[in-house]
Amino acid sequence: MTNGTEKSAAAGADASAASRARAEFARLISYIVFGLGSVYLSVRASALPTSRWEPLGAGSFPKLVFAVLAVLCLISAVRTVIDLRKTGHLSGLGAALAEWLKVRRFAFALFGLLVIYLGVLPYAGFSLATFVFLLITQLMIAGISKKTVIQSLIAALIFSVGLNLLFAEVFNVFLPRGVLFAG
Amino acid sequence: MLDAFLAGAHQVFAFDTLIYMLIGSVAGIVAAAIPGFTVTMAIILTLPLTFAMDPLQGVSVMLSVYVGGYTGGLISAALLGIPGTPSSVATTFDAYPMARGGEPGRALSLGVWSSFFGTIISTIILIVAAPPLALIAVKLGPWEYFSLIVFALTIVASLVGNSLMRGLIAGVIGLGLATVGPDPMMGRPRLTFDSDILMPGLPFLIVLIGIFAISQLMGEVEDDGKSETKGALIPDVIEFKTWAVMREVLMHPVNLIRSSLIGVFIGALPGAGGSIANLLAYDQAKRSSKTPEEFGKGTPDGVIASEAGNSATAGGGLIPMIALGIPGSAVDAILMAALMVHGISVGPRLIMDNADLAYGMFIAMIVASLMMLVVCVLSMRLFLRVTDIPKQFIVPTVMICCVIGAFALNNRVTDLYLLGAIGLVGYGLKSLDYPLAPLVLGVILGPIAETNLRRALMSDGDWTVFFTRPISAVLLAAALLSVIFSIRSVLKMRKKNRAVTDEQDGD
Numbered sequence: 001m002t003n004g005t006e007k008s009a010a011a012g013a014d015a016s017a018a019s020r021a022r023a024e025f026a027r028l029i030s031y032i033v034f035g036l037g038s039v040y041l042s043v044r045a046s047a048l049p050t051s052r053w054e055p056l057g058a059g060s061f062p063k064l065v066f067a068v069l070a071v072l073c074l075i076s077a078v079r080t081v082i083d084l085r086k087t088g089h090l091s092g093l094g095a096a097l098a099e100w101l102k103v104r105r106f107a108f109a110l111f112g113l114l115v116i117y118l119g120v121l122p123y124a125g126f127s128l129a130t131f132v133f134l135l136i137t138q139l140m141i142a143g144i145s146k147k148t149v150i151q152s153l154i155a156a157l158i159f160s161v162g163l164n165l166l167f168a169e170v171f172n173v174f175l176p177r178g179v180l181f182a183g
Numbered sequence: 184m185l186d187a188f189l190a191g192a193h194q195v196f197a198f199d200t201l202i203y204m205l206i207g208s209v210a211g212i213v214a215a216a217i218p219g220f221t222v223t224m225a226i227i228l229t230l231p232l233t234f235a236m237d238p239l240q241g242v243s244v245m246l247s248v249y250v251g252g253y254t255g256g257l258i259s260a261a262l263l264g265i266p267g268t269p270s271s272v273a274t275t276f277d278a279y280p281m282a283r284g285g286e287p288g289r290a291l292s293l294g295v296w297s298s299f300f301g302t303i304i305s306t307i308i309l310i311v312a313a314p315p316l317a318l319i320a321v322k323l324g325p326w327e328y329f330s331l332i333v334f335a336l337t338i339v340a341s342l343v344g345n346s347l348m349r350g351l352i353a354g355v356i357g358l359g360l361a362t363v364g365p366d367p368m369m370g371r372p373r374l375t376f377d378s379d380i381l382m383p384g385l386p387f388l389i390v391l392i393g394i395f396a397i398s399q400l401m402g403e404v405e406d407d408g409k410s411e412t413k414g415a416l417i418p419d420v421i422e423f424k425t426w427a428v429m430r431e432v433l434m435h436p437v438n439l440i441r442s443s444l445i446g447v448f449i450g451a452l453p454g455a456g457g458s459i460a461n462l463l464a465y466d467q468a469k470r471s472s473k474t475p476e477e478f479g480k481g482t483p484d485g486v487i488a489s490e491a492g493n494s495a496t497a498g499g500g501l502i503p504m505i506a507l508g509i510p511g512s513a514v515d516a517i518l519m520a521a522l523m524v525h526g527i528s529v530g531p532r533l534i535m536d537n538a539d540l541a542y543g544m545f546i547a548m549i550v551a552s553l554m555m556l557v558v559c560v561l562s563m564r565l566f567l568r569v570t571d572i573p574k575q576f577i578v579p580t581v582m583i584c585c586v587i588g589a590f591a592l593n594n595r596v597t598d599l600y601l602l603g604a605i606g607l608v609g610y611g612l613k614s615l616d617y618p619l620a621p622l623v624l625g626v627i628l629g630p631i632a633e634t635n636l637r638r639a640l641m642s643d644g645d646w647t648v649f650f651t652r653p654i655s656a657v658l659l660a661a662a663l664l665s666v667i668f669s670i671r672s673v674l675k676m677r678k679k680n681r682a683v684t685d686e687q688d689g690d
Binding site: 038053055066134152155160163176 | 587
């Protein structure tokens, strides 16, 4: 019994060490991406013409900031690589990534819908685009049943047409009007 | 001064302002009572509604959301054991056991009264401390200002999140984002890649909404396979015993004042907000208590300390914002941005140039805490229902509100594309455990830092001046020290962890 618990505890520790290593690996990638990006931007910034009126031109501050960022990323990346080599096991990256994406599928779906919504907004107008966006997202999160469809329809109507009226009439903030549908 | 005070009071006590503030209080409490929604989010959502108002009216409404929000987190913390906002984590330690022990009304009333007194104490300190600090601050030259911002950013990075390095990286990314668009001195376009979207720069509020709100909303719909555990049942009858509890809170003056002072101090430090004050005040109360073993089992001292601590950060955070133009937290940054939208420059001259506004904000803080008190006492039960609203209504609707907020700022559709892109970046950073607060403060402090740096070197091209002017040198040394200390504490923690694992392995 004790042996079993120990084994499972050891397996748990192993699994958590592995997942930590994978998280560190993901961060390592982010350090590299930010580091390379900042080197590029730093170079772009140094190409900005200097000013005759002051010692620092428009480019100096961004150059400084991105150089600092590059150094920070380099230090972090080196440290992470050392840590990873010490702790070793980086197994099952592909499976972990698939799991990571699976857990976040609704988050990315929500984001995808947001992107479509923002793209359609100037053409369809606030009320119509929002109504459709709300309806789809609500049903995506809640699942489709008779009850959720009715609830979502009501909520979507209130927060699309209703919000538009509220902002236009009370706060004098005019939301995008569509080309196809002026609402 | 009295003139300004009365002028401010006149604006705050206008009937429509009071009504808007009342709505703001309710909205803040409701928003914070929903687990997963922070005070910051509530303020972000309020922002577009205030564009059409006068500056003071708008800020007053936002302050009432702010004050209400710090209290709203208490409700779900006490009754469900889930902190409604990150700033009420320590509240769950004692308020929840007390509520489970058959005294939910007492737990809530204790929290509400402690929040009220915490806010009032912090506002008094704000009124006393901000004007003299501003008088000193106007004398600071660009060297000192630049060093102050460096200090602020290192403090933020070392206090927030789990890793100093990631905090610093986030802060510097924020500074970097702020450099996109026209440069703050000459207006020359930088790093815009000739794109129309980037040409006007990245507006601070768009970055803020994207980084905080969009990423948070995306995080809300993550599905980790665990079915949602329904919170504890809320009893049908709750006895609030309002006045008896008020006396009880006042019977713990030392704890109340100590916790509020901790809250004010933490709030005044850039980046550190209610979540740290809440835990720190609780910890201090436990250490100095005669009966520390009672903590965690539902002692009133624990509730008082945690709630007074987090509410007092509201006033504390306004001290550096009003006196120096440096926001103490993301929420203060939004308040600052709201003032800037109205064309008011925030900085040490705020108190001198717009005295009525500054004093009006002080009055609004007091009015807001009174409103919070009245609203809570009268309708606490109603707010409990809020925690039952399903996610599918909240997440998409709040997202729409974010989009409206981002659009209403400049009436530019391209801002919305930025919002989407920044939201995705924010979500990525959040998933990788980067703290987001330093990034946001970096974006708002970036232009201030750059302007001061360039001004400093324009008048005297010598870099060493930063180290030879005493205040500037002290601030830079403090920045270095804060980094060293936080590296040291990380190393210590690692050693300790290693020792613990070794011990466990040895067993």
